[in-house]
Amino acid sequence: MGLFNRRARAPARRPTTNKNMGEKTRGSSGSTPNDGVLPQFNHNGDEITRGIHPDGESGRRGVHPVQFFRIIWKSSCTVSSWVNVLWPFVPAAIALHFIHGDHHLWTFAINYIAMIPAANLLGFAGQEFARKLPKVAGIIIETTLGSVVEIVLFMVLIAKDNGTGEAGHGNKIQVIQAAILGSILTNLLLCLGSCFLIGGLKHKEQRFHAAISEVGSGLILVAGFALMIPSAFFSSLIGSTSTGGEGYTEERLRSNTLSISHGVSIILMVSFMLYLLYNCVSHDNIFAEVLEADEEADRDRHIDLAKAKLTMTECLLAIVLALALISLIAVFLVEEIEYVVEHGIPDNFLGLILVPLVEKAAEHLTAVDEAYDNQINFALYHCLGPSIQTALFNAPLVVIVGWGLGKPMDLNFEIFQVVLLIVAILVVGNFLRDGSSNYLEGGLLVIVYIIIAVTAWYYPNAELTSSNGRASTESGGEGTEALASIAKMLMS
Numbered sequence: 086m087g088l089f090n091r092r093a094r095a096p097a098r099r100p101t102t103n104k105n106m107g108e109k110t111r112g113s114s115g116s117t118p119n120d121g122v123l124p125q126f127n128h129n130g131d132e133i134t135r136g137i138h139p140d141g142e143s144g145r146r147g148v149h150p151v152q153f154f155r156i157i158w159k160s161s162c163t164v165s166s167w168v169n170v171l172w173p174f175v176p177a178a179i180a181l182h183f184i185h186g187d188h189h190l191w192t193f194a195i196n197y198i199a200m201i202p203a204a205n206l207l208g209f210a211g212q213e214f215a216r217k218l219p220k221v222a223g224i225i226i227e228t229t230l231g232s233v234v235e236i237v238l239f240m241v242l243i244a245k246d247n248g249t250g251e252a253g254h255g256n257k258i259q260v261i262q263a264a265i266l267g268s269i270l271t272n273l274l275l276c277l278g279s280c281f282l283i284g285g286l287k288h289k290e291q292r293f294h295a296a297i298s299e300v301g302s303g304l305i306l307v308a309g310f311a312l313m314i315p316s317a318f319f320s321s322l323i324g325s326t327s328t329g330g331e332g333y334t335e336e337r338l339r340s341n342t343l344s345i346s347h348g349v350s351i352i353l354m355v356s357f358m359l360y361l362l363y364n365c366v367s368h369d370n371i372f373a374e375v376l377e378a379d380e381e382a383d384r385d386r387h388i389d390l391a392k393a394k395l396t397m398t399e400c401l402l403a404i405v406l407a408l409a410l411i412s413l414i415a416v417f418l419v420e421e422i423e424y425v426v427e428h429g430i431p432d433n434f435l436g437l438i439l440v441p442l443v444e445k446a447a448e449h450l451t452a453v454d455e456a457y458d459n460q461i462n463f464a465l466y467h468c469l470g471p472s473i474q475t476a477l478f479n480a481p482l483v484v485i486v487g488w489g490l491g492k493p494m495d496l497n498f499e500i501f502q503v504v505l506l507i508v509a510i511l512v513v514g515n516f517l518r519d520g521s522s523n524y525l526e527g528g529l530l531v532i533v534y535i536i537i538a539v540t541a542w543y544y545p546n547a548e549l550t551s552s553n554g555r556a557s558t559e560s561g562g563e564g565t566e567a568l569a570s571i572a573k574m575l576m577s
Contacts, residue, residue, distance in 0.1 A: 263436020
């Protein structure tokens with residue numbers, strides 16, 4: 086089987102009798118039209134379009150405005166539909182940006198809220214689009230579209246950076262670095278913890294397949310190790326640098342760290358391509374079987390299949406509309422970051438907590454709803470998949486783009502952030518090891534995330550304190566010891 090292999094097992098046809106003559110054959114949810122004379126129909130009695138998976142067949146063509154907005158308003162689940170009540174904030178956010186006056190905090194707050202329904206629309210449109218594709222390809226494309234919000238924010242932030250690399254006004258690299266790790270932490274701790282918690286309260290214990298949990302946790306561990314390397318290199322050598330312009334200077338160290346970050350980013354992007362190859366080509370049959378079994382375990386599957394669906398044209402229209410709104414809102418948000426930081430919101434809290442929460446809100450709602458419906462493998466895919474994409478693709482992408490723009494964007498994270506990432510990976514990996522989940526494990530993951538959020542609030546901004554040996558040679562040894570301890574945890 087391959088990524089674009091849309092053929093499936095043909096359903097058994099009912100014999101044609103006078104009773105069902107002219108009646109559309111129902112009960113088929115897994116075949117596409119073949120070379121036979123008779124057409125085939127899906128579960129809703131809609132004639133299947135060639136190249137469209139039966140579960141995503143809408144039975145319509147083109148764009149029908151009334152039906153289009155009705156389906157979007159209902160969204161993918163009840164919780165997601167509640168998010169649509171926030172749509173009035175979208176035009177308000179756009180209008181507030183163009184109104185003159187000193188209302189920066191209000192502009193940030195309104196745009197922050199407006200990002201949620203826009204991201205929800207993109208997530209729903211991506212889900213509808215994914216339904217029309219083979220299982221594995223569909224969920225990967227859905228995850229990729231869910232990460233577009235993050236990519237847009239990263240691109241806007243790096244474009245707005247002043248390019249000096251110095252901490253302080255105009256530097257957006259600190260926020261990007263915090264947002265990269267914050268996105269991974271939010272998916273691994275808050276989203277996965279919420280899935281385990283809600284799913285465990287409903288089903289007591291849920292078991293997931295090792296093919297998803299082991300591959301996901303292994304990739305995250307490798308990505309965490311790779312992201313730690315530039316920080317370890319910088320922290321190990323900062324104490325040995327000279328300041329007189331001779332020998333191994335700090336400027337040379339920073340240049341070498343930047344070059345290492347460029348090399349690591351390219352390698353991580355190759356790893357992401359290898360991950361896609363594994364999921365979509367060589368082992369896609371394994372993942373497809375796991376996800377199909379999860380669909381059969383869905384207690385609301387009959388209701389979900391019977392829902393009206395968007396056409397392919399409507400899916401693409403909704404995706405374009407959502408991307409346009411997200412891009413505008415992202416620009417407006419980034420322009421207000423300086424004012425928000427100046428009014429008491431720490432850089433680390435903004436990047437680690439606030440930005441990931443808003444960019445991943447829609448995806449988290451989808452994952453929690455899947456866990457509630459006993460689709461724990463789908464939920465796990467929606468938690469680990471975005472974390473893998475952030476670590477292996479989104480973070481390297483912003484480094485490469487910064488390289489092209491002449492911005493000193495690197496992977497030299499603060500020691501505090503690296504410790505949080507590695508400890509989170511170890512905690513999640515330990516919970517995934519037994520292949521089952523319950524509400525206790527979910528609650529503990531959420532508690533760990535809350536502890537991180539509280540700590541991030543009190544962590545001072547980069548210009549007020551040294552991190553990873555940036556301010557003095559004395560701090561280099563402490564940073565090296567911290568990273569050495571992390572390496573020992575990874576080895577154990």
